[in-house]
Amino acid sequence: MAEAIPDIVSDIVGPSIQRTIEEIHAKANNARIVIMGYPPLLSNDASCLNLFAGLGITPEESQWLNSVADNLAVEMFDVADVVRKKGVDVGYANPQAFFHGRGVCGDPETIHGIVTDLTTSDEPKIDWPPFTFGSSAQSFHPKIAGARLYADTLEAVLGSWPRS
Numbered sequence: 001m002a003e004a005i006p007d008i009v010s011d012i013v014g015p016s017i018q019r020t021i022e023e024i025h026a027k028a029n030n031a032r033i034v035i036m037g038y039p040p041l042l043s044n045d046a047s048c049l050n051l052f053a054g055l056g057i058t059p060e061e062s063q064w065l066n067s068v069a070d071n072l073a074v075e076m077f078d079v080a081d082v083v084r085k086k087g088v089d090v091g092y093a094n095p096q097a098f099f100h101g102r103g104v105c106g107d108p109e110t111i112h113g114i115v116t117d118l119t120t121s122d123e124p125k126i127d128w129p130p131f132t133f134g135s136s137a138q139s140f141h142p143k144i145a146g147a148r149l150y151a152d153t154l155e156a157v158l159g160s161w162p163r164s
Contacts, residue, residue, distance in 0.1 A: 039099030040066040043106030095153040110146035
């Protein structure tokens, strides 16, 4: 994965984002488009997810997972730059600084870790009454405080956007 992910990001994800931006621009040529990056998912080397030797996420795995967000950030910034040079009013919002130290295992933790309280839309891994359990789709997604950090990121970008 360490070798494949950078190529997938540059060869598949980047061009897909570019096509999407260009399609939005074609249908709404006066729109201001902002693409939002990804925060580092894990904080404190995922210490709260490293239960004991051999089970959990190691510090090395945590650092690698967070490097994927860095790789995506570079690609998304570059795509925005390429499309902007074609006359599209596009910006890139990077939430990494806002989430620094606040990912899963952070303080405060603004991204859910593993959530086992299932919602009505979750599909449990085991559904055999009286046993219904699994992990929720809320796992590794922002909490309310994380949504606020995304909003802060967007507001910062919009506030500094050049007036046309």
